[in-house]
Amino acid sequence: AQRVTQPEKLLSVFKGAPVELKCNYSYSGSPELFWYVQYSRQRLQLLLRHISRESIKGFTADLNKGETSFHLKKPFAQEEDSAMYYCALSGGTSYGKLTFGQGTILTVHP
Amino acid sequence: GAVVSQHPSRVICKSGTSVKIECRSLDFQATTMFWYRQFPKQSLMLMATSNEGSKATYEQGVEKDKFLINHASLTLSTLTVTSAHPEDSSFYICSARVDPASYEQYFGPGTRLTVT
Numbered sequence: 001a002q003r004v005t006q007p008e009k010l011l012s013v014f015k016g017a018p019v020e021l022k023c024n025y026s027y028s029g030s031p032e033l034f035w036y037v038q039y040s041r042q043r044l045q046l047l048l049r050h051i052s053r054e055s056i057k058g059f060t061a062d063l064n065k066g067e068t069s070f071h072l073k074k075p076f077a078q079e080e081d082s083a084m085y086y087c088a089l090s091g092g093t094s095y096g097k098l099t100f101g102q103g104t105i106l107t108v109h110p
Numbered sequence: 111g112a113v114v115s116q117h118p119s120r121v122i123c124k125s126g127t128s129v130k131i132e133c134r135s136l137d138f139q140a141t142t143m144f145w146y147r148q149f150p151k152q153s154l155m156l157m158a159t160s161n162e163g164s165k166a167t168y169e170q171g172v173e174k175d176k177f178l179i180n181h182a183s184l185t186l187s188t189l190t191v192t193s194a195h196p197e198d199s200s201f202y203i204c205s206a207r208v209d210p211a212s213y214e215q216y217f218g219p220g221t222r223l224t225v226t
Contacts, residue, residue, distance in 0.1 A: 090213035
């Protein structure tokens with residue numbers, strides 16, 4: 001069974017501070033991992049995926065298979081980063097269905 | 111980028127009636143679409159996987175006779191909530207896979223269903 005855990009429901013930081021949103025997963029094979037973001041009153045949108053190894057809006061995430069983690073990081077948070085962030089995993093079964101974590105609400109204070 | 115639309119964006123219906131929600135891929139063909147339910151400030155719960163031309167695959171605990179899914183074409187999937195009750199009130203979101211080689215999904219804006 002595949003499972004994604006985001007231990008922090010709420011995370012608050014001040015503008016300019018580093019931010020790390022934690023994500024741990026459980027899956028026996030080689031998963032594909034994603035971070036999705038949902039800004040206020042907007043649809044869910046892809047932020048980044050591990051296979052791209054890219055940085056979007058200053059965010060990066062490294063897949064650590066040893067720790068089964070895929071934490072999302074940004075060195076200097078901005079107020080516009082305030083949103084709900086979801087970590088998601090696809091195990092390659094069932095037409096690629098995604099399993100989502102519980103989500104973390106990030107609030108960046110001025 | 112790939113765009114997924116949903117209609118209606120909001121719907122209010124009386125208890126006992128049925129309501130249909132449409133999910134369309136606007137600029138691509140989607141062989142696979144997904145239906146989720148989202149509670150306020152909570153995660154997305156996958157309800158079912160919809161495949162064009164075949165029966166939907168429902169997640170455990172989701173009543174297939176209550177949540178009817180039809181994927182009649184490569185650009186349209188519908189979710190019909192039958193005999194709706196107040197506890198069915200929720201935010202329903204669909205998504206679609208664009209690239210068969212990737213598990214990335216694009217999401218619709220969601221439909222707010224209120225059953226009175």
